[in-house]
Amino acid sequence: MTTPLLGGKVAMVTGGGSGLGRAGALALARAGARVAVTDVSAAGAASTADAIAEAGGNAIALTCDAGDSKSVQATIAAVAERCARIDVLYNNAGIAPVGEDGSVADMADEAWERVIRINLTSVFLCSKYAIPHLAKAGGGAIVNTASSMAHVPLGMMDAYAASKAGVAGLTRSMAAGCAKHGIRVNAISPGYVDTPMNSMIFSADELRAGFAAGHMTGLQTAEEIADLVVFLASDLSRSMTGATVNCDRGWTAFKMPEILARAMAGG
Numbered sequence: 001m002t003t004p005l006l007g008g009k010v011a012m013v014t015g016g017g018s019g020l021g022r023a024g025a026l027a028l029a030r031a032g033a034r035v036a037v038t039d040v041s042a043a044g045a046a047s048t049a050d051a052i053a054e055a056g057g058n059a060i061a062l063t064c065d066a067g068d069s070k071s072v073q074a075t076i077a078a079v080a081e082r083c084a085r086i087d088v089l090y091n092n093a094g095i096a097p098v099g100e101d102g103s104v105a106d107m108a109d110e111a112w113e114r115v116i117r118i119n120l121t122s123v124f125l126c127s128k129y130a131i132p133h134l135a136k137a138g139g140g141a142i143v144n145t146a147s148s149m150a151h152v153p154l155g156m157m158d159a160y161a162a163s164k165a166g167v168a169g170l171t172r173s174m175a176a177g178c179a180k181h182g183i184r185v186n187a188i189s190p191g192y193v194d195t196p197m198n199s200m201i202f203s204a205d206e207l208r209a210g211f212a213a214g215h216m217t218g219l220q221t222a223e224e225i226a227d228l229v230v231f232l233a234s235d236l237s238r239s240m241t242g243a244t245v246n247c248d249r250g251w252t253a254f255k256m257p258e259i260l261a262r263a264m265a266g267g
């Protein structure tokens with residue numbers, strides 16, 4: 001006999017309308033959680049919640065800008081009211097605006113602030129307002145989203161790399177303050193996954209080949225990251241807190257392959 005890993009639990013996902021957030025929301029639902037799918041795109045959140053319902057799971061959809069304090073407060077209050085509790089927070093929302101984010105010397109102040117707000121301040125805001133609910137539920141888990149670029153930047157998206165290094169640092173620091181509430185805080189550092197965020201990379205044959213070669217066992221899928229989300233959200237990871245886990249098929253352990261360095265340099 002098996003009990004669902006997250007049976008009876010409520011999980012809130014930010015940026016759940018696409019890519020890794022959508023895969024994570026589906027996986028959390030398959031593991032038995034009721035999922036509050038939130039996204040700045042109402043259509044994205046609704047589409048993921050519909051997919052969960054079609055698969056026999058339980059979900060609600062809410063529109064939320066994870067980098068806006070008022071929006072976050074209203075959303076978390078709505079989730080707590082409609083679902084009666086919150087046990088898991090998956091801080092996934094993020095942006096990687098290629099061209100807007102670049103080298104420090106060439107970047108507009110507004111681009112820096114937007115990337116930091118959506119990728120890092122969002123983790124602060126959602127955690128701040130969700131923690132009282134997780135504590136009230138008797139403890140729980142926060143899963144943050146860092147990136148391999150927190151550890152091995154590409155040297156061309158300085159704000160993104162800084163935001164994700166910030167997420168890893170915040171994860172370590174938050175874990176200590178959350179421990180007294182029985183809340184574990186961990187982060188995932190994915191490699192490069194073919195999601196809408198990375199459409200530019202993966203639509204260019206040479207770049208795709210370069211990125212595939214840079215992952216020791218080939219390109220990874222959103223579902224692989226989602227499996228780790230479920231693990232970190234559940235008691236299977238009960239001895240882990242403050243960790244940032246590389247889930248990147250060896251990308252950060254590997255030297256950037258020649259083929260990718262050449263493609264990124266423009267030939």
Ligand SMILES: NC(=O)c1ccc[n+]([C@@H]2O[C@H](COP(=O)([O-])OP(=O)(O)OC[C@H]3O[C@@H](n4cnc5c(N)ncnc54)[C@H](O)[C@@H]3O)[C@@H](O)[C@H]2O)c1
Binds near residue numbers: 020064
């Ligand atoms: N795809 C990768 O290779 C990769 C690698 C490392 C880290 N990540 C991180 O994983 C997360 C998800 O990335 P993805 O590849 O699935 O991207 P994606 O673009 O496919 O999905 C991002 C989702 O976040 C939503 N979003 C954007 N701004 C938001 C905001 N202010 N508030 C709420 N939702 C917002 C979008 O509407 C979208 O649904 C991001 O934090 C990203 O930095 C992705």
